[in-house]
Amino acid sequence: MLKTLTLFLFLFPAFPRSAPCQEGVFLKEEEAPKAVFPEATAFERRVIPSDAKLQETIKQRMNPAKTSFWEPSYITFIAKKGSSIVGYAAIVEETGKHRPITFIVGVGMDGKVKDVALMVYREPYGGEVRDERFLAQYRGKDLKAPLLPYRDIRNITGATLSAEAIGRGTKKALALIEIVHLQDKK
């Protein structure tokens, strides 16, 4: 018994070291846009106030999917490579089971998801939604995609609510960026 315990404890240092744990702060605001646009050389930060008109427009764009509108404003970024714009990013929050999940959604000039990165995860369970293999599923999706577990997103057992929340938030970010940034380009 004691031998097993000792062996186990000695084996641990051989394990690969990786990033911090299930819940916590994984990305700060200043690091977040680089996580979804690693190729960008500069980011222009813009704060978009969330007023009733904007919320209504987002709601229409997302329909029939529903989302929450409790952010007083949205922090967005214009990602630039040299002098040209390569895309946009927005920080959004959606409640999982009990607590809000904060994440950034990068959107390309084609209006499709470039990448999603988790910034803060607060639930005690379901932290696997931070895994690259889960978030990779959102790449290339647009506003028309359901972004729902068991539809176009592979679920994680015990994290269905978190997976649904990330889908809702991603759609909210897609709609926001389309309204605020991409509409003028079209």
Added chain:
Amino acid sequence: MKTTITVLTLLLFLPAVSFSQQRDTAAEIRELREKLERLEKKMADEEAARAKKMEEEKTAIAEKVKTDVMSEVSTKGRSFFGDMISQTKVGAYGSLRYGTSNLADLNNSFTFRRFVLTTDSPIADRLKAYMELEFERFTRLEVEKSLSPALGGLTSQQAIESTNRSEISLEQAWMQYDIADWLNFRAGAILVPLGRFNINHDDNRWDLPRRSLVDRGVPVLPTTSAWPELGAGFRGDFSVGRQGKVSYEWYVMNGVTLDSEIEQISQTRSGDTTKFAQEIELRPSRGTFSDDLKSGKAIATRWAYSPWLGDEIAASFYWGRYTPDFLPNHPVFSFALDGKKTWGPFEIEGQYVNTWWSGVSRVARGFASRALASESEGEVGDVETEIEFELANLATRKQGYWVDFRYRFWPEFLNQTILGRHFSNPQLVGTLRLEQVWFKDLIKEIAFIGGALTDFEGESRLLNRVTLGLTYRPVPLVALQLAYEYTRTNSGKSLAEVTNFLPARAREFFQHALLVGLAFGF
């Protein structure tokens, strides 16, 4: 002449006047320039001040947004307990069921299977606690006690009012320190990581309204799920390649032990004496949360490999002494294989468990030598008193599996009905569950007198069950379930001998049951 002199004088003085005027103009220009420069400087200063102010305002707005978001976050993360435990969240899950059966002694009935209160609390960065308190079929527990002088002596009275098959149980209560993704330390009342059901046992996660035979109805696990033990250990996960992931749990704990259950029976019998009996059953139970009855500790570990999202295969084992110190030292060893495979809307999920109870006959002999007599009875007047000792629920080996075949679907036309109109991702889930359990040397009869074993009989049995179910999930945490079950054991033998939930009579060896269940969580 006079005129000439005047003209000459004027001509003489004019340049002087002109020069003087030029000098004044230059001074004025200089003054104007200086004024202009002062004005420009003032404007530049004002512009700089304005820009500085704007920058400060912008920073202030950004900070305010951050503060607002954070305060909103903290408001959203606050429970009704207020600031004292502002980060603690209270949740719950529960389930109830209506069932009919062909068994003679099993009435159709509503059953409140359980209501479980959960709390989770991020105590500090990387430090969290979690708790589950279960109320199983529980409605009421009332105790009345009195101690008073009466009839020239002292009278002590105690009355207990409670409900049938009720239980209050602490299912989980642990604290975890997250050292890294791959290394988290957890201590407290921990779910034993044997198979996949015990660690994912919340009723609303499953699509059938009854738990599996392997985990609950027999069980093949050393004791019934949900199975917590008091202990400590490590858990974590790490990536293997781009898609793969390995997760593990490893704990040292008190572990399962043979513990007593006392049953009191008061019985009036037609044409016979009134009987007062006490049956003391020694059966495998979850380990104590108090002083352990045995010196040895148990270990359990589960290692799971997920090659990609949605699929997983895992192996787990449990090993530990199950006998109290007053009985011979023997361990129980369990191992389990479990996994899940997903193909779009199809899923296969299953678990196999094999449990070996070592030295059962030796334990029986030890039990006989300690308990002396399996049955003692006496009769005074019209009252017969009996005390019985039994060794229950032990077999040399139990093994079994369950496998679920699921298909998730949602016909679009249902979106216009009450089933779909108000929900963003409702689902229907069809499930077929197949289960089998094999018993080797299941204790059938044990008798002893004067500390010596006089009868010890075991038998090999088989138990099968097929369940077909359809579940409607309006949201992930709520399931409305409908299921048909067919359960069968060896022909002519009772289902009651091999299950812990079917009150079958002596020769009732099969059951047809129809179940309607509701499971919920919040």
